[in-house]
Amino acid sequence: MNEHEYTGHLHIHSTYSDGSATVPEIAADAAKAGLDFITITDHNTLEGLDRGLEGWHEGVLVLFGTEINLRKNHYIAFGVRNTVPQNEEDPQQVIDAVNGLGGFGYLAHPVEKGNPAFLQGRFYPWDKWDAVRYTGLEIWNFGSLWRYAYRSKLQAFFWYFVDPYRGARYPDPRGLAIWDSLSSERPLVAFAGSDAHGIKLRFGPFKLKIFPYDFLFRTLNTHILLEEKLHTGVERAREQVFGALRTGRFFIGSDYLGRTRGFRFTAVSNENRASMGQEISLSPSAGLRVVSPSRWGLIRIFKNGRLLHESRRQEIYYNVTEPGTYRVEVHRRTLLGKLLPWIYSNPIYIR
Ligand SMILES: [Zn+2]
Numbered sequence: 001m002n003e004h005e006y007t008g009h010l011h012i013h014s015t016y017s018d019g020s021a022t023v024p025e026i027a028a029d030a031a032k033a034g035l036d037f038i039t040i041t042d043h044n045t046l047e048g049l050d051r052g053l054e055g056w057h058e059g060v061l062v063l064f065g066t067e068i069n070l071r072k073n074h075y076i077a078f079g080v081r082n083t084v085p086q087n088e089e090d091p092q093q094v095i096d097a098v099n100g101l102g103g104f105g106y107l108a109h110p111v112e113k114g115n116p117a118f119l120q121g122r123f124y125p126w127d128k129w130d131a132v133r134y135t136g137l138e139i140w141n142f143g144s145l146w147r148y149a150y151r152s153k154l155q156a157f158f159w160y161f162v163d164p165y166r167g168a169r170y171p172d173p174r175g176l177a178i179w180d181s182l183s184s185e186r187p188l189v190a191f192a193g194s195d196a197h198g199i200k201l202r203f204g205p206f207k208l209k210i211f212p213y214d215f216l217f218r219t220l221n222t223h224i225l226l227e228e229k230l231h232t233g234v235e236r237a238r239e240q241v242f243g244a245l246r247t248g249r250f251f252i253g254s255d256y257l258g259r260t261r262g263f264r265f266t267a268v269s270n271e272n273r274a275s276m277g278q279e280i281s282l283s284p285s286a287g288l289r290v291v292s293p294s295r296w297g298l299i300r301i302f303k304n305g306r307l308l309h310e311s312r313r314q315e316i317y318y319n320v321t322e323p324g325t326y327r328v329e330v331h332r333r334t335l336l337g338k339l340l341p342w343i344y345s346n347p348i349y350i351r
């Protein structure tokens with residue numbers, strides 16, 4: 001089983017909605033951050049795609065999705081050439097319309113909470129948990145978490161200059177719990193992103209840019225694994241990237257804490273192997289193999305959301321005796337000795 005790894009960033013807004021930079025400018029920032037691909041997901045539009053901007057910019061593959069709905073129930077759709085009508089009250093209509101066009105998608109910042117210090121307390125959660133037929137959910141959204149982390153703007157900006165990552169360093173446990181509970185029943189892909197807007201603030205004559213794109217492109221990245229190298233042809237390359245996103249053949253890596261490239265999680269059973277997002281049947285020889293990219297990591301294996309095993313080794317093999325949904329987290333020790341979430345794998349389903 002070949003595994004070519006490519007690093008990308010998923011949830012990004014450009015000037016085609018409320019972002020502050022153009023698509024080529026964003027692609028240049030992605031190149032600076034060393035990314036292989038990005039997906040631009042503007043609100044209720046695919047204008048970048050319509051204008052022919054899909055393709056390679058400075059060595060970065062730029063693809064387009066769209067974030068549908070405004071007041072609540074934000075849904076990020078990929079693999080569609082046209083937008084679908086918004087429906088905030090009945091987002092199942094949106095999910096089904098996207099699927100009908102051959103696309104797929106995920107619930108954006110579904111457990112977002114409001115904070116009176118930002119956006120006048122407005123927030124945009126998902127409130128239709130009986131929805132079905134969506135591919136996954138965003139378990140870690142940088143912007144959403146950061147806005148909720150501080151009691152006042154002053155506190156937020158103080159910490160922004162001391163440690164900009166601090167407010168978003170833990171995914172919301174409620175989102176993880178929902179993902180664990182739903183994915184024990186059916187395959188469900190975990191996504192992450194920064195919700196990058198390249199925010200520009202104005203204080204009288206002073207302008208301040210907070211969370212520039214190239215900073216966020218070093219945070220919550222998506223590492224896809226492909227059987228073959230990424231094609232130079234855009235059509236094929238798009239199929240490869242979207243194929244990995246649709247099936248969950250990727251992990252989320254917070255590259256801000258240290259490069260996550262090289263993390264691997266596979267399952268073996270009899271003569272078969274499974275990668276993230278795949279199913280494999282249980283046998284007496286079944287086991288999981290995890291490789292951490294650093295010896296500063298703590299590997300945690302979960303089954304149906306329950307912690308099964310922990311190890312400080314860099315590479316482990318764990319025997320599996322029961323069917324279930326298995327996933328891995330790696331936490332990394334900072335210089336001050338604190339353990340922070342670093343990597344979230346997508347699950348392997350052992351049946
Ligand atoms: Zn949103």
Ligand SMILES: [Zn+2]
Nearest residue numbers: 011013067195
């Ligand atoms: Zn967004």
